[in-house]
Amino acid sequence: MTPTPTTGLEALPLRPELRGRTPYGAPQLQVTHRLNTNENPHPLPAELLASLGEALGHAALELNRYPDRDAVALRSDLAAYLSRGGEHVEPAQVWAANGSNEVLQQVLQAFGGAGRTALGFTPSYSMHPIISAGTGTAWADGHRRADFTIDPAAAVAQVRELRPDVVFVTSPNNPTGTAVALQTITELYDATSYGHGRAGVLVVDEAYAEFARTGTPSALTLLPGRPRLLVSRTMSKAFGMAGLRLGYLAADPAVVDALQLVRLPYHLSSLTQAAARAALAHTDALLATVDAVKEQRDRIVAALPALGLTSVPSDANFVLFGRFADASAAWRALLEHDVLVRDVGIPGWLRVTAGTPAETDAFLTALGEVAPDHRLGD
CATH class of the missing domain: 3.40.640.10 (Type I PLP-dependent aspartate aminotransferase-like (Major domain))
Known part of the structure; x- marks a missing residue:
């Protein structure tokens, strides 16, 4: 007997609290500068x-x-x-x-x-x-x-x-x-x-x-x-x-x-x-990159006010930055500049991972192009 094909999750006896949910996952896109998943950008020694x-x-x-x-x-x-x-x-x-x-x-x-x-x-x-x-x-x-x-x-x-x-x-x-x-x-x-x-x-x-x-x-x-x-x-x-x-x-x-x-x-x-x-x-060699990442994090924070933006004080390897009139639109605009950051669903805010100096250069350059059209109040 040939089994009848299902038409999707709705045909399965899924637990009620899981219905309507979507799997966790950040966008995995082919871009040059991936700054959306808080990875350490430095290769292993x-x-x-x-x-x-x-x-x-x-x-x-x-x-x-x-x-x-x-x-x-x-x-x-x-x-x-x-x-x-x-x-x-x-x-x-x-x-x-x-x-x-x-x-x-x-x-x-x-x-x-x-x-x-x-x-x-x-x-x-x-x-x-x-x-x-x-x-x-x-x-x-x-x-x-x-x-x-x-x-x-x-x-x-x-x-x-x-x-x-x-x-x-x-x-x-x-x-x-x-x-x-x-x-x-x-x-x-x-x-x-x-x-x-x-x-x-x-x-x-x-x-x-x-x-x-x-x-x-x-x-x-x-x-x-x-x-x-x-x-x-x-x-x-x-x-x-x-x-x-x-x-x-x-x-x-x-x-x-x-x-x-x-x-x-x-x-x-x-x-x-x-x-x-x-x-x-090899703990010491691996953690040697932490200060370099923190330096780029602090560099991002310091650069934001000149772009008419602000950030939340960060003790991590990323920065939550804004404010934008439409965070999703700002995210798409940065993506068009080959920079992928994270839209975390907080109105007006985006998150960027602190990358290498070159990645930070690319991000700040792209943000300089994007900010005038998307920051709140402009």
């Missing part, structure tokens, strides 16, 4: 490429065997890296997965799910509500001020009212670049203790932490004594290894035990673990 070849070749000899299910050696290396900042992190406090998105998915599988709620302060990382939907977790939008900062009193009040099971705080925030004060994080953590045996977990998403301006502390400093605080990181940004897909978090060892209840067996391949460990052995 030659010495790392040599080490990668050796490490992957060695790992390939045992591809007929399953990888280390718990990635113990990798987690030890990640703990050592996190401890470089002065806060001691044990391997038992670290968990790793295929990108920080998988880490966050596992967090929601363990602490969210049907009948539970996640809260995030939007605009923020758009994958948080998407992963929530994928795990059957209800989503609630938290509030931000007009300048995109979090009002601690209002945020705490909202947490106490909604009593979410998972609270997301992105610092530095994507897409605005704003860092969140540790005092605000502390107050939010305290608010997630609801009494009568009920509590939520607080996830601080620090994907861009290495790009923070001098004096901006990490939530890693808050981990001692806070067993429901989780700090997630990635090797995609500062390490310049977006193609590796390696994310990780630091938390109380009990949180790591919880995540192992939902992780798929052997979820991190032998090749991924080997590549990540090789990269961590």
Whole structure:
């Protein structure tokens, strides 16, 4: 019997909360200057490429065997890296997965799910509500001020009212670049203790932490004594290894035990673990590009006022800039100049990744052509 062809998603028994949604993804267009996905624009150093070849070749000899299910050696290396900042992190406090998105998915599988709620302060990382939907977790939008900062009193009040099971705080925030004060994080953590045996977990998403301006502390400093605080990181940004897909978090060892209840067996391949460990052995060389990226970020910020534009203070490797009468029209105009930035859906604003000096030149030149016709008030 020949099966009857379907006509699309409407013919499938899709979960109701997924109907009408579209997959996450930034436009992947063939343009000269791609400044829309917050990648580190600098190529990997030659010495790392040599080490990668050796490490992957060695790992390939045992591809007929399953990888280390718990990635113990990798987690030890990640703990050592996190401890470089002065806060001691044990391997038992670290968990790793295929990108920080998988880490966050596992967090929601363990602490969210049907009948539970996640809260995030939007605009923020758009994958948080998407992963929530994928795990059957209800989503609630938290509030931000007009300048995109979090009002601690209002945020705490909202947490106490909604009593979410998972609270997301992105610092530095994507897409605005704003860092969140540790005092605000502390107050939010305290608010997630609801009494009568009920509590939520607080996830601080620090994907861009290495790009923070001098004096901006990490939530890693808050981990001692806070067993429901989780700090997630990635090797995609500062390490310049977006193609590796390696994310990780630091938390109380009990949180790591919880995540192992939902992780798929052997979820991190032998090749991924080997590549990540090789990269961590070259941490200093990889992070040497961070200052260069920050320099271009600050250069963009400094150039905007002369173009009649402004920006949000950024502790990340990107800049949210505006204001435009029509951000979508400004995005298209920049694309016509062979420059791809990100329209993040905030009226009047666009986001640009800090690239190489040549890419910054191209962006600022194009923006100089585009701004007079598209900035607000002109």
